[in-house]
Amino acid sequence: MERLASVGLLRCLDVALVLLVGAGLVFDPLALSHAIAVVLVIQAFLLEPRAAAVRLGLAAVATVAAVGIHSVPVRDAAIQIPFVYGLAALVVLLARSLSRSRATAVAALRDAERLALYDTLTDLPNRVLFNDRIAQALAAARRDATSVALLLMDLDRFKEVNDTFGHHVGDLLLQEVGPHLRSELRPSDTLARLGGDEFGVVLPGADAAVAAVVAERMLRAVERPFVVEGQPLTVGASIGIACSPEHAQDAETLLRRADVAMYVAKRAPGTYAAYADDQDEGGADRLALMADLAAALEGDELFVHYQPQLDVATGRIRAVEALLRWRHPKRGMLAPSEFIPLAERSALITRLTERVVRTAVRDARTWRDGGDELRVAVNISTRNLLDTRLVDCVREVLAGEGVPAECLVLEITESALMADQDRAVATIAGLRELGVGISIDDYGTGYSSIAYLRRLGADEVKIDRSFVAAMRTDANAEAIVRATLDLARVLGFSVVAEGVEDVATWDRLRALRVDRVQGYAIARPMEASSVIPWLRERSEVPVAV
Template sequence: MVLLGLVLSVALSSEARDRGVSEGRAEAALVARTAIEPNLDGRSLAVPLSGPELAALRKLTDRAIEDGSVVRLRLRDTAGQVVFSDDGSGFGEEIEDEALDAARGEVVALLTRLNADQNDSGPVGQRVVEVYLPLSTGGPVLGVLEVYLPYAPIAKDVSLGLRTTYLVLGGGLLALWAILAAISASTIRLMAHQAGHDALTGLPNRALFQRRAAAAIHAAQRDGGTVAVVLADVDRFKEVNETLGHHNGDALLRELGTRLAAAVRSSDTVARLGGDEFGMVLPAVREEEIPPLLDRMRTVFETEIVVDTLPLSPEASFGYALAPSDGNDVDTLLRRADMAMYLAKGSRSGTARYDQQRDHFDPAQLALVAELRRAIEGNELVLYYQPKAELRTGRVCAVEALVRWRHPERGMVPPDAFLPVAEQTGLIDALTKWVLATALAQAVAWGLSFDRLTMAINISARNLARADFADTVLSALAAAHVLPGRLVLEITETALMTDPETAADVLFRLAEAGVRVSVDDFGQGQTSLSYLATLPLHELKIDKNFVGDLPDNAAHAAIVRSVIDLGHNLGLQVVAEGVETREITAMLTAAGCDIIQGYLLARPMPADELPSWLAGHRVSELTVER
């Protein structure tokens, strides 16, 4: 038993060293992601660092060395040459094999002592974890981070855990080793299972999912294979919880988890990531195999299930991303699979792959969005207003509120630079509330002379998918003391189709209160006419892409005439946006269009300029004989 204890002690010590090296490797990866890679901005270290960049790196490393978190830090280019060193060492020395391995995408980490390498000069120093890490921002390797981390703090953390383990081992040896060892092994297995699995479904949880995904990606990089990371979200699961209760919702999730686990290959991983979201790791899979595999999963997933004596037909939206083509780390692939899943949900296609063309993620944009909440509260946002006029009379009948951002450092930020990412991050709700409150307050501030104008505000898909959005709008109207009939909500076809049932409920509540609803950018989406006819709509806005080239594009002219006829047959007003010439105005007049909006009438303008523009606008300027 003593010999067994010694063997175990040696094994645990070795494992502790491995854990220490692993922790050092994780710390180095954190340094790379948070401190080095963002400053590279996608640029290779083969390009010489500028003076300010070297100064910034020097400041960063001095601070890290001063607080003891780093002993030495060097940056190398992909050829292994040192381009930065905190202590001036390493320049001109023989290139180390570990640096070349890291330049090829490998991570090398080992426990050693400072200046223990043959190339190093100076006395051998303290024990350190030496890590060579490839630097990348999602693309090719930009260079290599060589960092030496003090091992003493890591060893201290590891030794705390080892001390308890040694005590348990000693007690076990003294009190019938075999029995206590069996109990300990059983307990450890149970705790390990609980730590890595979801309590509701028994499936792997997010932590285990990420570990298996990382292992699959590493194997694919080593063997040249492909890994798919898949996210599946149960459509309208909130309705099940609200209607049948959370215990029945849990029963549904358990059954769906069982079905998914049975539908995949033995080498695949199915995990519950939280709520009604499931994740899958499909290693060693060919790209062409994924769509039929996911179709099979959806078929199994959507087979009718009886919950509390009620038959349910669950539906799900699947999104996936591939390594290495869509990313080489778990976080990137998860984010991109999530984008694909929302694309599938919005298009109602059921399954979608990550599409780079629809990816609005950009670190610079995210930095803007991080400041957007402050901007809403700090009076940095501003609304511009663009008039609309009736073609028959030339009378200005409405204005559309368009948000702009007066950033204190970046100047005027256009909406397409921050709105798409704001919508992806969920900040669109706060932004829409601000636009509603500000636009309605402005309508009141303009006074009685503007009482005949309606205020149009754009609404996103995420806004419309919230069951309580009607309450938000009606509360804003009540707070501003504005009649509901003066508000027009402009909603794209895509927004209508993201969650049709919720959208219909919200729109009917708003329409009953008197709020007007306009379908924006009509002609670009895929709204079925039968669905459109069931909604409480008041207006169709023809997409500007069809309007801008009316005189030269016979197909677009035919589409515009058809949309105008369709709108009138449905009892709706028809608005043409993007009108820039009198020739287009004449064609729209001949086709029977009701209202126009565009640069021919006026560009968007600040609120204080609209009264004087309106006073100078002559009705006769736009009227054209029909």
Template sequence: MQSSTRLPSDVEALQRLHRALRTLSASNRALLRAEDEDRLYHEFCRIAVEEGGYRLAWVTRAENDEAKTARAIASAGVDEGYLESVQVSWAEDTPLGRGPTGTAIRTGKPSVMQNIQTDPYATPWLETDLAHRFRSFIALPLHVEGVVIGTITIGAPEADAFSDDEVALLTETADDLSFGIETLRLRARHRAAEETIRQMAYFDALTGLPNRLQLHDQLRAAVDVARGANRPFAVLHLQIGSLREITEALGYRESDLLLQEIAGRLCAIEATGNVARAAEDAFVIVLARGDAEAARDHSQRILAALAAPVQLSGLLLDARATIGVTLYPGHGDEPEALLRRAAIANFRARQTGRRYLFYAGGLDTECTHRLELMGELRRAIEGEELRLFCQPKVEIRSGRVSGVEALVRWDHPRLGLIDPGAFIGLAESAGLITPLTYWVLRAALREGYAWHAAGLAVPLAVNLSPHDLRDPLLLDHVSDALATWGAAPDWVAFEITEGALMDDPIGARDRLVALKKLGVELSIDDFGTGYSSLAYLQKLPIDAIKIDQSFVSGMASSEDSSVIVRSTIDMAHNLGLRVVAEGVETRTIAERLGQLGCEAAQGYYISRPMPVAQYPAWSAAFSWAQ
């Protein structure tokens, strides 16, 4: 039989076993209420000391630093300064790692040091532990998701404090705590995932601003508050004017940086409003307490903040924008109506060159009408509602018809004949301009076939838009149309506006080179409005330029216009190009153009646009001398 100095009495054994039970029971109650991992650690330490009756309880975290430190993250029952004076590691090759804490982390099993005065591995801490009246320790590993993350270390003032039964109970406590930590971490991941989903659903990933979905909720709340308080508020729809061009020229990375800079500037001045990203190039600001005057002042502040260019890729990029404004309740009392009408006002601001514009009631009706026409235009292109018109070009010296420009009119079943100025813009907005161009091309070659059969061998010129030049199937469509009618390349010509060339100079040049290889004639239309350089013109495979009618019609009253026309003709001839003047409305202008050396004229003096069916009769009756 062992002496009483080695083994406690049965009463002492039960008392020690009971403290482990109290610790286990109270810890399980704490686990049920736990919401935070750090608080759970501290609560367990408190329970072990205050309810369990142990001298010391501390939780260590196993660091993965070079020293493999076991760092205290929670404790209870420790005299001030004790933990700071104790260094513990879980490295096997150092004395600091051979105590119960390091051994438990390293092995993943409970480690007991029953008497620090006789245990050789207690040497690094012996003096400190004796000074703080500790005699025995147990360290219990915390297993979380299959990894030992640290330990629970418990100290007792007596030697041989931890019997096998007590070790078993405390091990169960540590296992429960490990399960609780796993549960809390799983909950934290779920919350993080839910927050990520919420961020994705309600916030714009690029700018971090509320997106359109959250904006709608904010507007609904703003309407409810404003209605209850009987006060107005304003909605500002801001659109960046140059984003598409920047994206095409520099790429998405630079345009994203521009958007982030603009979002930052907006947030810097928004003390009372909410900023949201409503579309790729659009932001919305809600002024919760804004009337018309406040909205006007705020719009001016925003535009001033965006006036300074943004420096990206060594370039100064334009951050300017337009703003459309709506007011609650004057312009609507529903979120969608306020947003839609603010966008309509913005669209009109861009059309009219205004920096900001308040919504006007008629704009909504006009926009609805435009949307209706967009839908009907697709049907018109696919059906039998488009009509081919033409306008002749005449050589000024000889009076011979040198060609005609193919034009399109829309014979709307309800609205009658619609000029292109009323629907070409719609076609561009709706992505229908290229199908419309191909319709004109096919109709022109069909008519050209009939004309050639009748002995009227003049080319029909078809206009190409910037969208057409970017279409990878352009050459295929031209080749197919020529093959369909057995047409020679000189049956058709193409006119490209100077502005279309400057939208994408390199791409346009490459596409024109490919078109020229087919043998067709190429002209620059509206010359003088697109700011193309002489060096650029030299690189283009063009045959002629058409001087814009704004300069030609002004020759009769403006010497400046005459100088521009004369200089343009001289420049074109130096480059070996023919010149056509459009907008010729009087004989005086036609004669003046002839004196300046202009080869051909087009305009009302010669003929207004006519249905192609009327051209043969017109051609037979036409006389330049009249």
């Protein structure tokens, strides 16, 4: 309504200005000079600067023409009045133009700031603003002697939604999650999207008890069905909680410990977990080792050795397992068990796994070029299996090295499968579609049935070394090995026995007709350059070393 009234007023002023200028040309311009100038000034205030400037120019030309027609001296005080008013109108126009330029600049700055601080998909604060809110909350807590709670939440089964309905539906689902969560929070709390399907919440003034209540409400909010494009979708979430000053007093440590707690929660999807010291043992020493690992990824301290797997029926070596090693400049040689758990608690595990897969595939290509077609097995962690980028990473590595997918086997532990079964199934399906082999490592230590593993798409199980090592002295251990072999044959699995340390164990496994064996009785892990020479020199009968 206000805009329509303004337009109507401007049209009336235009008509008045035309009539006044016309009258000035016909009659005495001095009598109408005040009226013309007043109309110009009003229009200068109401119109866009460019339109007002055009009218000012036309009125000025008309006024000068009227002066010429009536031969009025310009020095006459009366004729100067329109020019004074015209000058005033010009000043108004310049001021409005500058004001508009400033407003445009401010709007552009505001837009740039929003792009830098807010997630474009969900319109929630992004990680940058989230970190700033954490810092502000911690500063206020120190000043007021209060607490702060930090919650990190990861959606369960989100990749399944993407794979089934497409990324468009996944994006719409993420847009729906924000309002569901926001309704469970106070106005003073910060809800942010940190990337992918991960969200973060800052609760100023909240302790662990309050954070637990909020986490419960958030889980219930996410568990309620979402309706996206008429399609009901059900997801869940896992939440990690860390509080200050109880768990940390700086933002970086608080974030890391909330992340640790979240991955503890993911072992039982749909739950939350508060940080505890026993989840993150070692303190400063582990933090220092993690920093060293990050530096090692940029250098040559990390390397891969390979342990052959012997085909029992033929006596030939058809596969090797890639085993990561770290030659630390101060701590000496480190086994994977000393640094892989640290990497799994950060983004380092993604880079570490990609490096091992790339190295193993590259070495497999070198062996193939020389006429030796060896499959290479690489261990992946729980976090790798739940990472939506794993399939794309493997695809890119295989294509880049020009190696067939069937040359690569990824070994997954039973515990990794149980951490988030829906997401694990989706990832394994993507890997199987590529043609990559799936092996279940440490079989027998978890709770999954071999029939369930078959439904997952796995095609190989590796009997845990603890059962293999105990076979000679423990009848129960041998019974487990025998039962696994019998069921695997029925379901079409191949079975690998790892941890074969002596010839007696090897003889027993050969009598049981296991498919492949791996251990010191066959060969110790060796460098890539030593694999082919060893193959050329070895005899068909394994010798304990």
